[in-house]
Each structure stands twice: as structure tokens, then as C-alpha cells.
Amino acid sequence: MAAIIIDGKEIAKKTKSEIVGQVQEMKTQGMTPGLAVILVGDNQASRTYVNSKQKTARELGMHNVLIEYPESITEQELLAKIDELNNDENIHGILVQLPLPGHINETHLIEAISPDKDVDGFHPINIGRMMTGQDAFLPCTPFGVMVMMKEMEIDLAGKHVVVVGRSNIVGKPAGQLFLNKNATVTYCHSKTKDLKEHTRQADVVVAAVGKAGLITADHIKPGAVVIDVGMNRDVEGKLCGDVAYAEVKEKAGYITPVPGGVGPMTIAMLMYNTLKSAKNHLSKLQNSNL
Numbered sequence: 210m211a212a213i214i215i216d217g218k219e220i221a222k223k224t225k226s227e228i229v230g231q232v233q234e235m236k237t238q239g240m241t242p243g244l245a246v247i248l249v250g251d252n253q254a255s256r257t258y259v260n261s262k263q264k265t266a267r268e269l270g271m272h273n274v275l276i277e278y279p280e281s282i283t284e285q286e287l288l289a290k291i292d293e294l295n296n297d298e299n300i301h302g303i304l305v306q307l308p309l310p311g312h313i314n315e316t317h318l319i320e321a322i323s324p325d326k327d328v329d330g331f332h333p334i335n336i337g338r339m340m341t342g343q344d345a346f347l348p349c350t351p352f353g354v355m356v357m358m359k360e361m362e363i364d365l366a367g368k369h370v371v372v373v374g375r376s377n378i379v380g381k382p383a384g385q386l387f388l389n390k391n392a393t394v395t396y397c398h399s400k401t402k403d404l405k406e407h408t409r410q411a412d413v414v415v416a417a418v419g420k421a422g423l424i425t426a427d428h429i430k431p432g433a434v435v436i437d438v439g440m441n442r443d444v445e446g447k448l449c450g451d452v453a454y455a456e457v458k459e460k461a462g463y464i465t466p467v468p469g470g471v472g473p474m475t476i477a478m479l480m481y482n483t484l485k486s487a488k489n490h491l492s493k494l495q496n497s498n499l
Contacts, residue, residue: 212435212461213361217353220360221473225269228480232270235487242487243272244302244328244479245294247287249313250280255306262304265476271483272299284313288321295323301490302328302483325489328482331378339382342389346482351383353474354415354436355390361463363413363434366391371408373397373424373451374417379438383415404428416451424452432462438471 232242244266248259259275266273276290287305294303303326309315319327324334330348338345347355358365370387374380375398384394397407399418408414408428416424417438429435439451450467458464465471 212458212464214458215357215361215436215463215465215470217357217465217470217473220357221353221477223360224356224474224477225265225480228477228484229269231484231488235484235491236270238491240487240491241270241272241299242302242484243274243297243300244304244483245274245276245297245300247276247278247290247303247305249278249282249287249306249309252308255308259306261476262479265480266483269480271480274300280310282313284317287313287318291318291321295321295326298490300326301486302326302479304329304479326486328479328486330382330482336377336382339389340385346485347386347478348378348382349478349482350379350438350471350475351386352478352481353471354383354438355386356478357436357465357471357474358390358434363463365413368392368412369395369410370413370415371395371397371411372415372417373404373408374415374419374438376417379417380415383417383438387413387415418451420451421449422451422453424457426453426456426460429457429461431460433460434463435461435465436471437465437467439467440472 246259246262263273263275294300303322305318319331322332324332327335327346330346335345339347370392372380372384375396384396388394395407397404405428409430411433413434414429415436419439421441421443435452435457437450437452441449443449448468
């Protein structure tokens with residue numbers, strides 16, 4: 210029996226419909242959630258991602274600003290702009306689109322963003338809060354995965370989750386979020402010996418390494434939940450994930466497609482985080498006026 214498809218487009222659409230209503234409600238209180246995106250250079254993939262973020266923000270009624278710089282900009286100039294945005298009352302979310310030119314230290318920029326406006330969820334303070342189960346801005350892609358699991362009513366308590374990939378953006382935080390839901394988590398990566406030995410034991414497999422078709426039907430046990438975070442191009446140039454979708458969907462219990470799976474959720478959760486930041490800011494203003 211073929212797997213149940215986890216439709217990220219539909220879940221993202223539901224999430225955004227909830228956000229748009231709350232944005233309109235905030236506007237009646239005199240505040241419009243604001244998102245600022247910094248784009249350096251002319252990387253076409255980055256520009257495509259940024260355009261999608263800007264388009265979604267507009268559709269949801271948010272104030273959004275795109276700040277573009279040539280690749281030659283200095284790190285100090287970028288840090289100065291981030292400091293300006295940190296102090297801008299109309300901006301509640303700041304993100305720097307990655308990757309950056311080699312002469313700029315992305316860690317310096319991420320750490321310069323106020324944790325209260327870190328809607329990408331990359332700042333060490335937000336990562337630390339997430340690790341200790343506190344309220345935090347969660348990294349958007351792993352956050353989107355958890356929303357999908359909740360929407361599909363997949364109980365994670367006691368389940369064995371294998372995360373294939375250990376990036377700071379997806380792999381590591383994804384594992385932590387599953388752990389926070391009482392799952393037992395195993396991390397696998399490029400140095401793992403006999404990947405199949407681990408993934409075949411998993412109730413949930415999260416593939417996040419950026420290697421087309423890495424996870425085949427032979428990697429999973431029948432009925433497993435398979436979450437494909439990969440974004441690759443196959444030999445024909447078509448978008449594909451890390452999972453050999455056609456064969457794995459015949460064995461899995463649930464599966465996310467590429468495209469149309471995790472991708473739409475990432476942008477939806479960015480908007481959620483921006484709204485949350487604006488709500489936090491409004492609450493502080495209201496409390497200060499008491």
C-alpha cells in the first residue's frame with residue numbers, strides 16, 4: 210500500500226490563512242508586522258528564495274523591506290545596517306539570506322541580529338533556548354517539519370527518529386525538536402558507517418544532506434515516516450529531494466514530496482516567526498503603558 214502523502218502546500222496554506230487573520234487583527238491595534246531581508250550579491254537561487262519570501266509577506270499583509278547590496282560590500286557596512294534594523298520599530302524580523310561572499314563571516318552577522326528579531330532562529334540565544342525547551346524562535350525548516358507531524362497527528366513519544374544530516378540549519382535543530390517531543394533520536398552523517406543499519410530501525414527518517422536519491426526503499430522499514438528536506442536537481446534538471454521518492458513511497462507509511470513538501474512550510478514558518486516577534490513587541494509596548 211502506497212504511503213500517505215504529507216502535502217506541505219496545503220498545510221502551509223492553512224498556516225498562512227491563520228497568520229493573515231492575526232496580521233489584520235494586529236493592524237487594528239496600530240501595528241503591522243515587518244520583515245527585512247538582506248540580500249548580498251546576485252546569486253540566482255538566493256534571489257529566488259528572497260522573492261518567494263517577499264511575495265508571501267505581501268500576500269499576508271506584512272510590511273516587508275528588501276535591502277540589496279553588491280558582493281563587494283564590507284562586513285562592517287552589513288553590521289551597521291543590522292544595527293540600524295535592530296533599532297527600527299517598524300521591523301520585527303531580520304534575516305540575512307545565505308550564502309554570503311567569502312570575505313564576510315556569516316556567524317558575525319547572525320550574532321549581530323537581535324535575538325528578539327531573529328526570525329530565522331539561528332542566533333545562539335534562540336538555539337540555546339530551543340535546546341533547553343524554552344520559548345524561542347525556531348529554525349524555520351525544522352519548525353515546519355514539526356508542524357507537519359502535528360497536522361498529520363503523528364505521535365512522536367517513544368518513536369525512534371533517525372536524522373540524516375547534521376547542519377546547524379536543519380539536521381541538528383530537527384533532532385532537538387524531535388527530542389523535545391520525547392522521541393529517541395539518532396544522528397547520521399557523512400562519517401556514519403552502514404547508514405542503512407540505522408535508518409532501517411527508524412520509525413521516522415529525516416533526510417537532510419543534499420544528495421539526490423540517497424535514501425532508497427532499502428533504507429527504510431515498512432510503514433516508516435519519511436521526511437525529505439533535500440533540494441537537488443536530477444540528471445534532467447528537475448527538482449528532487451534526498452529520497453528516491455517513487456520507490457520509497459511504496460514502502461513508507463507517510464512521505465513528503467519534493468517539491469511541495471517541506472519547502473512551502475519553511476516560508477510559512479518564517480512568516481509565523483515574524484508575526485510572533487511583532488506580537489511580542491506589541492505586548493511589551495502595552496505593558497510599558499500600564
